[in-house]
Amino acid sequence: MQFKDKLILLTGGTDGIGHALAKQLRERHAIVILVGRNPERCASVRADGFEVIEADLSLPEGIDTVVSAVAGRELDVLINNAGVSGAPNAAASCLYDVDTPVDLAAMDRAIFLNLHAPIHLITRLLQQLRARPEAMIVNVTSGLAIAPRADAPVYCATKAGLRSFTLALRHQLRNTKVHVLEVLPPVVATKMTETYSHPRMPTSDCAAEIVRAMAGDADEANVGQVKLLRVAYSLSPALARSIMIKY
Numbered sequence: 001m002q003f004k005d006k007l008i009l010l011t012g013g014t015d016g017i018g019h020a021l022a023k024q025l026r027e028r029h030a031i032v033i034l035v036g037r038n039p040e041r042c043a044s045v046r047a048d049g050f051e052v053i054e055a056d057l058s059l060p061e062g063i064d065t066v067v068s069a070v071a072g073r074e075l076d077v078l079i080n081n082a083g084v085s086g087a088p089n090a091a092a093s094c095l096y097d098v099d100t101p102v103d104l105a106a107m108d109r110a111i112f113l114n115l116h117a118p119i120h121l122i123t124r125l126l127q128q129l130r131a132r133p134e135a136m137i138v139n140v141t142s143g144l145a146i147a148p149r150a151d152a153p154v155y156c157a158t159k160a161g162l163r164s165f166t167l168a169l170r171h172q173l174r175n176t177k178v179h180v181l182e183v184l185p186p187v188v189a190t191k192m193t194e195t196y197s198h199p200r201m202p203t204s205d206c207a208a209e210i211v212r213a214m215a216g217d218a219d220e221a222n223v224g225q226v227k228l229l230r231v232a233y234s235l236s237p238a239l240a241r242s243i244m245i246k247y
Helices: 016-027 037-049 060-069 104-130 152-172 203-215 227-235 239-242
Strands: 007-011 033-037 051-052 079-080 134-142 180-184 220-222
Touching: 007 016, 016 033, 016 203, 016 239, 033 037, 037 051, 060 104, 079 104, 104 134, 104 152, 104 180, 134 152, 134 203, 152 180, 180 203, 203 220, 203 239, 220 227, 227 239
Parallel strands: 007 033, 007 079, 033 051, 079 134, 134 180, 180 220
Antiparallel strands: none
């Protein structure tokens, strides 16, 4: 895909991987619309010259806000990047510890943001994408969609679900002008992973690999250490799972 003058809608674009990706796409002369829910971060990227839609994609009303904001526009690319690890206890190893309360409402919002929101946005914006001469859907999943970690069951489940949806969607759209790319990042240096003890990939490096995959019309982008995970999984799925479950 050529990026010049392409209109790109990028969720989770005000921070982390999304923000780095937005800047790199703009450097390639794309027109990038960002979606974020934090008012301060939205104001910051708006001051940097980006068009921003302020919406909470963990709620159905947030989906409505985004769809309404881009209605009638010639949308070329949808990047579903927004994600959250889950409620503090809902995604942790203490999920079924009877002494630790679980915030089910927060868990539901995480599931909606990570899985429902991308599916809803794709479904409601697909007609606009199919009307373009060249279009792309980019779904950001995770290496954890291949093999889960024990301390993030909700996050892993949503990313595995989005991966499965992406594989099926690609097949359904195989004879259309809409290309479907799945991006599987490793542990990246974002606010969500700031407490991790493992090495974290810089957001700019992760974004650069995503841009290359988009430019090359790749079906799948295994980013950073996920390449090694894919090799391990191809040799022995059980081995890959046993490594990642305690990672």
